[in-house]
Amino acid sequence: MEGLRLYYGMGRDVVKAVDGVSLELDRGEVLAVVGESGSGKSSLGYAIMRLLPENVVLYDGRILLHDGGAEFDIVSMDEEALRRDVRWKRISMVFQASMNAIDPVSTIGDFIYRIVREHRPDLDKRRGLAAAAEAIKSVGLPASVLDMYPFELSGGMKQRVMIALALILRPSVVILDEPTSALDVITQANVISLLKSLRGDVSMILITHDLALASEIADRIAVMYAGKIVEIGPSDAVLTSPRHPYTGALLESTPTLRQDRALSSIPGRVPSLIRPPPGCRFHPRCGHAMDICRREEPPMVDVGPGHRAACWLLRT
C-alpha cells in the first residue's frame, strides 16, 4: 500500500481520514493498526476494502494485492472486477459493529449461503450449507446456529459468525475492525484465542485501540495518528522500545495488571482531521516538540530492523 489517501466531505470541510499511508503486509502476517478514536484507523480498513462513504472527495494511492499469481490494484481497478474477484474472495472484513452486521430477517445459514453463492455458483444450497456448517464449527459454534436468526444469538456468537463468514472463502487478507471491543471480558478472551489459532493461515490487519490485544496477536504494530502512520515495527520492538513520543505516551497511558505504576494521560486531544496541525501532527501534545516540528513534517526513519518512526528527534 502506497500513499493511500481517503478524504471525505463534511459540510464545506474536508476530513482527511487517511492521509498518505504506506505499508506492506506479508503472507500470513498479523499487522495491528493501533491508535486513538478519530485517528483514522477504521477509515483505513474501509479504504482497503474500497467501501467508500457517499461523501468521499478523494481516494487515491495504490493498494497492490498479490494473490494467486495475479496482481490487483484495489484503488484503481474496475468496480465490477473488484466485486467479483476481490471482495470477500481475497479480502474480507469483520466489522466493528458486528452486532448489526448480520441480515436481521435471514437465518444465519441463509445469510452465509447467500454470500458464498455469489462467489461459488457451483455450490448448490445443500453443499453451501454444509460449507457454512463447517465454518461455523471451526469458530467453536454448534451447527444448529445456522437455523437461528441473529436476534437469537449473543454478541459473542454473532462476532464468531462474522469471523466464520470472513474466513469461509479462504481469503488471503482479513481486516478485523475492533473485533473484541463490544464484548464482555470472557467472550473477549474466547475471541482472542480464536484469532490466535487462525494466525499463519491468513494475513490479518487488526484495527484496535487495545494495545494489549495488539501485543498478544500481532507480529507487527503500526501506530496511527491523525490519518498517518507515525511508527511501525515488530510488536516487541514497538512495545519495549517505542521511538516515537506518541507511541511512548500511548504505552504509558495503558494500564497493566502486573506492574504497579502511575498511569499518565496524553495532554490535549486528538487533532482535527479537517485542519491538522502543520509540521508534525503530534507536536501540540508532544513534550519534546522543537521548532522544526511546527514547520516541517518529519520523514520516516529506520530505527531498527524493520522498525521505522517519523519523528525529528530521531534525525538529530
Added chain:
Amino acid sequence: MSPLRYILLRLALALPTMLILLTVVFLILRVIPGNPIEAMVGQKAPPEYIQQLMEQAGLNKPLYVQYLDYIRGVFTGDLGRSFIDNRPVIADIMDRFPATVELAVFSFLVSIAIGHALAFLAAYFRRGVDEAVRLYAIIAYILFIPFFGLALQLIFGVYLRWLPIGGRITPGLEPPHITGLYVVDAAISGDWPALVSALKHLALPSITLGIVISGVFTRFIRNNMVKTLEEDFITTYRAAGLPRWRVLMRAYRAALVPTITMMGLQLALLLQGAVLTETTFSWPGLGTLLLERIQYLDYPTVQGVVIFYVLIVVFINIAVDLVNLAVDPRLRRGIWQ
C-alpha cells in the same frame, strides 16, 4: 398463542370500534335535516300515507328504541330493508360489492407496481432520479380524483377514443354470474369478448385511483429502503461483493414489515378513493350505492354500507398482521411461542 385464537382476539377487539362507528353513523343520519319517507314519495303525498309508511319503517318509534332495534339487528346479521327498493340491504350490498372489489384490486396492483418500480429506481440511481421520483410522489398524492379522472377521460376516451369512459362492461356482454367479478367470471367461462370489455372498462378508473395511491407507496418504500441501506448488514453485503441490485433486494426484504403494514393501511384510503373514482366513472360499486342512497336518506342502506366498510378494514388489518408474522421471524418467534 395459536393463530386461530389470535384472529378471534383481534375480532373481539374490533367490536368496540364497530359499535362506536355504528352509533356515530346512526346519529349523524338522523341529525341531517329531512324525512326519508318524504324524500322518497315527495312532499305532495297525503300526510296519512306518509304516516303509514313511517310506521312501517319503524321511524315513529322513540330514537333509543330505533337504535336498540338496529343494534340487535346488526348483531343477528340483519341490516334491515332499504327504504328505496324494499330489498334487504345485504342483497343490495352484495350486488355492488364485486364491482368495488374489482376496482380496488386493480387500482392496488397499479399502485404497487408503480410504487415499487419508482422506489427501486430512486434507491438504485439516487442522484437526480431520486429527486424526480420524490416530486412524482408528491404530485400523485395531491391529485384530486374527479379532476384527474376527468382529464384521463378526455384524453383517452373522448380525444383518442381508446378506452370507454364509464361503466363496468359494454351492456349485453355481461359474463355468467359466478363470483360477480366480471374479469374472473369471463376468464373462467372463456368469454373473451366479455373479458376484453371488462378490462377496457377497468383501465381508466384503476389507473386513476392507482396513480393517486402510488404517491404514498413510492415515497414510503423509497424512504424505507434508503434508510435500511445505511444499516450495518448492508455494509456486510457490499463488502461481500453482492451486486448492487441484490443488496437493494435485501434492504427491501428487511423493510418488508413496515411496507406491508403501510400498504394495508392504504387500503382504507383506497376504499375512500374508490367512492370518488366510482362516481367519476359511473362505476356501479358500493361507493355509488352509498352516494345514491344518501340523497334519499335511506338510513338502513347507508348504515349497512358503512358497517361493511368497517368490516373490510378490520379484516384487512388482521390479514396484514398475519402476513407480517409470516414475513418477519422476530414477530413470529415472539407471538406463536
